Amino acid sequence: MANQTAAKTAPKQPHGIAEIWRKFLVALKRKPSMIPMAMLVIAFLEYSLNLMHMSDTTALIQGTGMGLCGFITMLLSILSFLVFMNTFPNRKPTNKLMLCLLIIMIGITIAADLIYANGIYVALTRTENTIVVTEKNYYIAQAYSEVYTHVYLQIATIVLTLLLPVYSKFIKKIKTSIEVEGNGDMATIDISGED
Numbered sequence: 438m439a440n441q442t443a444a445k446t447a448p449k450q451p452h453g454i455a456e457i458w459r460k461f462l463v464a465l466k467r468k469p470s471m472i473p474m475a476m477l478v479i480a481f482l483e484y485s486l487n488l489m490h491m492s493d494t495t496a497l498i499q500g501t502g503m504g505l506c507g508f509i510t511m512l513l514s515i516l517s518f519l520v521f522m523n524t525f526p527n528r529k530p531t532n533k534l535m536l537c538l539l540i541i542m543i544g545i546t547i548a549a550d551l552i553y554a555n556g557i558y559v560a561l562t563r564t565e566n567t568i569v570v571t572e573k574n575y576y577i578a579q580a581y582s583e584v585y586t587h588v589y590l591q592i593a594t595i596v597l598t599l600l601l602p603v604y605s606k607f608i609k610k611i612k613t614s615i616e617v618e619g620n621g622d623m624a625t626i627d628i629s630g631e632d
Contacts, residue, residue, distance in 0.1 A: 469605035470525035473597035480590035487583045494580040500556030506549040
């Protein structure tokens, strides 16, 4: 009799997309710093996957410091991952020194991007030896657009990092526990083993 009651009150386990979503939310509650980290990854991918346009633009324009700015952006984008992981260690408070270093590194990256974009702008608007964007060198316009996209993504990373204490409180309030049916009244469970 007790076995039949237990079978009837077995918990409904979520499955499929609902279970995947629940596990994702549980992981997010444990480590809400994944949100700014995801934005940092998106910014890195956006820049690195379009590096060919940047290289071609730098080779064509040969503006002062453009190659150096591209190098600084790529180097600091990679190093930002290491700093970010040390900023939010597992089960430890935020490392404030590393947080400051992360913001400084992202700030330098943004400055390098803006200097690079200015080099493109100067090359397109100068009176002597002006570069005109055509079908052949359309990669210049793409590089200009991608640099600003990278800047916006980096700004979003800083904002998400600084606002992490605010929105992590709301994330932790999300209910992710599984409802177990039939556990409301513990007195009704027969543990004597007698049928």
